[in-house]
Amino acid sequence: MIAAAPVPARWYHRIPPPVWMLLLFLDAYCVQNSFSWAALVYARSIPLTVVLAIAGMALGLWGERTFHKAGTEVMPASRTNKKLVTSGPFRFTRNPMYVGVVLIALGIAFYEGTLPFLAVPVLVFLLCNFAFIPYEEAKMQAQHGDAYTDYLHHVRRWI
Numbered sequence: 037m038i039a040a041a042p043v044p045a046r047w048y049h050r051i052p053p054p055v056w057m058l059l060l061f062l063d064a065y066c067v068q069n070s071f072s073w074a075a076l077v078y079a080r081s082i083p084l085t086v087v088l089a090i091a092g093m094a095l096g097l098w099g100e101r102t103f104h105k106a107g108t109e110v111m112p113a114s115r116t117n118k119k120l121v122t123s124g125p126f127r128f129t130r131n132p133m134y135v136g137v138v139l140i141a142l143g144i145a146f147y148e149g150t151l152p153f154l155a156v157p158v159l160v161f162l163l164c165n166f167a168f169i170p171y172e173e174a175k176m177q178a179q180h181g182d183a184y185t186d187y188l189h190h191v192r193r194w195i
Contacts, residue, residue, distance in 0.1 A: 044115075045112075045113035045115070045171065046167075046171070048167060049112050049113040049167070049168065049171055050113045052111065052112065053112070053133075053134060053137045053160065053163065053164055053168060054137055054140075056160065056163055057137055057140070057141050057156065057160050060141075060156045060159050060160060061141075061144060061153070061156055063152075064148075064150075064152035064153045064155065064156050065152075065153075067152040068148075068150050068151075068152045068153065073151075074150055074151055074152050075150045075151070076151060077149075077150060077151040077154065078149050078150060079146060079149045079154065080146065080147065080148070080149030081146045081147075081149070082147065084143070084146045085143045085144070085146045085147040086143070087143070088139050088140070088142050088143030088146065089139070089140050089143035089144065090143075091136075091139050092135075092136040092137065092138070092139030092140035092141075092142075092143060093136065093140060094136075095125060095132050095133075095135055095136040095139065096132065096133045096135075096136025096137060096140070097136075098124055098125045098132065099124065099125050099126070099132035099133040099136065100133060101124075102121055102123060102124035102125060102126060103121055105124075106118075106119045106121045106123070107119065108121060110133075112168050112171070112172055115175075116175075116179060117175070117176065117179060120176065120179075120180045120183055120184055120187065122187055122191070126191065127191065128191070128192075128195070129191065129192060129193070129194060129195050130187070130188075130191050130192065130193050131164070131169060131193060131194065134164040134168065134169065134194075135194060135195060137160060137164065138157055138160050138161050138164065141156050141157040141160045142157040144156070145157050165193075165194075169193065173188075
């Protein structure tokens with residue numbers, strides 16, 4: 037029997053991190069166009085953009101496909117996860133889809149190259165690390181017990 041999550045999902049868990057990333061980029065665009073100081077830093081790099089964005093998309097899709105193949109939920113706000121997935125990219129990081137979102141955000145930030153855009157990957161990382169991951173870890177610990185504890189000791193949160 038699968039136990040319920042120890043803490044109910046908050047409103048912000050119902051909005052997936054890629055949507056948060058897009059909202060933060062929209063905010064960055066507005067700030068950049070509203071304040072002249074926003075373009076003082078300029079660090080545009082097209083090759084870095086391409087590498088980071090493709091790596092992020094590949095890692096995120098690999099994680100999502102691994103979840104689908106295992107028959108478990110992808111949405112962070114799901115009350116339960118049917119299985120503890122430790123294969124595929126989950127052998128290297130407990131959060132490949134979040135790593136992917138941060139890499140994509142970093143790629144987009146380097147495309148635009150301005151201070152507001154460069155802040156977005158940092159904000160996405162902080163959102164995932166302090167809002168989404170602790171909720172999911174508590175949920176997985178309650179549901180999968182010792183198997184999840186063992187997984188925590190063998191696989192890093194990020195990379």
